[in-house]
Every structure is written in structure tokens, then in C-alpha cells.
Amino acid sequence: MAENDDGQERSEQPTAKRLRDARERGQVARSRELGTFLVLTLGAAFIFFAGGWMAARFVRLMTEGWTLERELILDENLLVARLVHLLGQALLIISPLLALLMIAALVGPLLVGGANFSTQAMMPQFSRVNPLAGLKRMFSLQGLLELVKGLAKFALVGIVAFLGLKSIWPKLLTLDELPVETAIAQAVHLAAWLFLIASAALVIVAAIDVPFQLWNYQRQLRMTLQEIKDEFKETEGKPEVKSRIRRVQHEMARRRMMAEVPKADVIITNPTHYAVAIAYVPATMSAPRLLAKGVDRVALAIRHLGEEHGIVCVEAPRVARAIYLTTELNQEIPSGLFVAVARILAYVYQIRRDEAEVELPDELPVPDEYLDPRRAPRWRRLRR
Numbered sequence: 001m002a003e004n005d006d007g008q009e010r011s012e013q014p015t016a017k018r019l020r021d022a023r024e025r026g027q028v029a030r031s032r033e034l035g036t037f038l039v040l041t042l043g044a045a046f047i048f049f050a051g052g053w054m055a056a057r058f059v060r061l062m063t064e065g066w067t068l069e070r071e072l073i074l075d076e077n078l079l080v081a082r083l084v085h086l087l088g089q090a091l092l093i094i095s096p097l098l099a100l101l102m103i104a105a106l107v108g109p110l111l112v113g114g115a116n117f118s119t120q121a122m123m124p125q126f127s128r129v130n131p132l133a134g135l136k137r138m139f140s141l142q143g144l145l146e147l148v149k150g151l152a153k154f155a156l157v158g159i160v161a162f163l164g165l166k167s168i169w170p171k172l173l174t175l176d177e178l179p180v181e182t183a184i185a186q187a188v189h190l191a192a193w194l195f196l197i198a199s200a201a202l203v204i205v206a207a208i209d210v211p212f213q214l215w216n217y218q219r220q221l222r223m224t225l226q227e228i229k230d231e232f233k234e235t236e237g238k239p240e241v242k243s244r245i246r247r248v249q250h251e252m253a254r255r256r257m258m259a260e261v262p263k264a265d266v267i268i269t270n271p272t273h274y275a276v277a278i279a280y281v282p283a284t285m286s287a288p289r290l291l292a293k294g295v296d297r298v299a300l301a302i303r304h305l306g307e308e309h310g311i312v313c314v315e316a317p318r319v320a321r322a323i324y325l326t327t328e329l330n331q332e333i334p335s336g337l338f339v340a341v342a343r344i345l346a347y348v349y350q351i352r353r354d355e356a357e358v359e360l361p362d363e364l365p366v367p368d369e370y371l372d373p374r375r376a377p378r379w380r381r382l383r384r
Helices: 016-024 032-066 070-074 076-111 131-138 141-173 180-200 202-220 225-236 239-263 297-308 317-326 335-352 373-383
Strands: 266-269 274-279 289-295 312-315
Touching: 032 076, 032 180, 032 202, 141 180, 141 202, 180 202, 239 274, 239 289, 239 297, 266 297, 266 317, 266 335, 274 297, 274 317, 274 335, 289 297, 289 317, 297 312, 312 335, 317 335
Parallel strands: 266 312
Antiparallel strands: 266 274, 274 289
């Protein structure tokens, strides 16, 4: 198990933040063997299928280049122009191969780790040119693995190339019996075939290297429990910052709550310490719902806002306190308070109809357990 500088084991998988920070530094999983395999194999395949065409074009180009008229020999300006023309033609012949190799070189890294652009990785780092750091990398476990991998590639490609060369050796010995152009095309075809099978052998190395690089990338970014705790503290912020965030969140929640007060049917008060705003729409609600609640200054603000919008305020201390303790915002009141709230709403509806001699009922039943602050968290959990 890997350890950090403090001797703690890096036993935990990297967090999303650590992976994100690593990508910002330019540290992503890469497999050079996969890129090498793609470049060599696609290049060999292109030469295998289009090598005859390329060889024929180069033969004609060389014939044209060595055929010099008398005017060209005597005029150096024409000779330079002829040379530039021949170089341009040669570039056109090999341009499809170069384009294919460029695409393969770009696609290889994208298959493992994906695209990533990091300005931090572009900054100069003097540790990279430090001879001592270079020697340390050479004699590290990673350097040993690279050495073993290089020797394995050399042995694998060498064996495959030897077997391939042995199989085409009789054909190579007969090339001198063919016409020049045919011999060149045949030689290119055989060389491309040998190159193709030798490059294809690298698929074994790539198939082993890709999973290893992904595993090694995760291993290098593993974290200790202390690092995870430190990251959590850094992400959450300092206590004073978190306290300020909570204050802002509470203020925003209070503003949203106060915006619901004008929709209430009644405001039930303590009369000074508690205030709750209740709404009941029979068509859409199965029971009265709590829109706002507060104590002290918030309760006073709820009452003032209710008076501004003509909402009836009812003094029912036990009912107000019970609703405050047992009900969360936008939740229905508990069934034990249905009778008391129903009588209060009936009283409010009578006031709205301007009925004479309207009086609030004396009996508003409230279970005693609803008034115990110690049981308030339990009531809230039950309602969830």
C-alpha cells in the first residue's frame, strides 16, 4: 500500500475534487504503447495497401528527376525550380500517409484519459531538468517497469519480425529475376507486410499497458483519511464563512416564507411570542397547511404583514405554539390539531361574512404532547 510523506497509508480512492485538480495540472492517464501501436499499425496498413501505388509514383518521379535537359544543366535558376517541383511532388505522394499518422497520433491519447488542456502543465518546471531527479526516476520502480516493458517489446517484435522474414525470404531471393518496376513494387509489398505483422504484435503490449496505466493513475492519486478530511474542510470553508452562508440562507428562506403570508386565511398568535400563518383551500388541500411561522421579531413581522393584507389574526396561544413545534413549512398540520384549527377557520369565515355576534370558541383542544419542546424534533421526523 502506498504511503505519503507522513507515513499514512493511501488507502482511499481519490475524490472527484482530487481527480479534477489532477486534470487541471495536466495529470491524466495516458498509454504511450497504445499510441505507438496505432501509429505503426495504421502506417503499415496504409503502406501495405497503397505501397505499390506510392512506389510507382516515386519511380516515375525519380525517372523525371534524373532526366535533365541541356537547358536545365546550363541554367541554375531552372535547376532550382525543377528541384522545388520534384520535392513538392514527393510531398504530395506521401501526404496521405502523413495525414493518417497525424490522426493516429492524436486519437491514441484521446482513447485513454480523454482530451485535456492544462496551462499549468505548460509552465516550465526546473525539476524536470534536475540531473538528480532524473537519476531518481531512472532507478525508481517506474523506471524498472519501463525497462522491463521495453525489453519485452523488443523481444516480442524481434521474434515476430524474424518469423515473418523467414516466411518471405524465398520471395526476396527471386526479386532479381523480375523487371525493375515490378521488383520495386513487390519489395515494397513484402516490406509492408513484414512491417504490418511486426506492428500488429504490439497489440499484446497495448492490451496490457492500457489497464495498467488506468490502475496506476488511480493508485498515484489515492488519498489518506487525513487528506480526505482536510479536503472536506477546505471545500466546506472556514467556520466563520459557513456561519455567514447559513445566515444568508436563513435570510433567503425567511424572505420566501414572508412572501407566502398574504396567501394565508388566518394568522394564529401567542399573542407576542409565536405566530403561524395557515391556509386552507378545500379544492386542493386535504388539510390546512402551514405557510409561515416565527417567534419574537419574526412573529411580529408576520402579524404586521397580515394586518397590511387584511388577514384575520386570532389569539390562540396553545394552538399557535403546538403548530410551531410540530409542523414544518408547507406541510399539513397534524391530525391532533384538526378540530382546533377547524373551529378557528370557521370563526374566520364568519367574520368575512360579517355575521353578527361572532365569537371565538372557548374550547380549542390541543394535546399536551404537542406543546413539549423536547418532543418537537420527534414530531418533525414523524411528519417526514
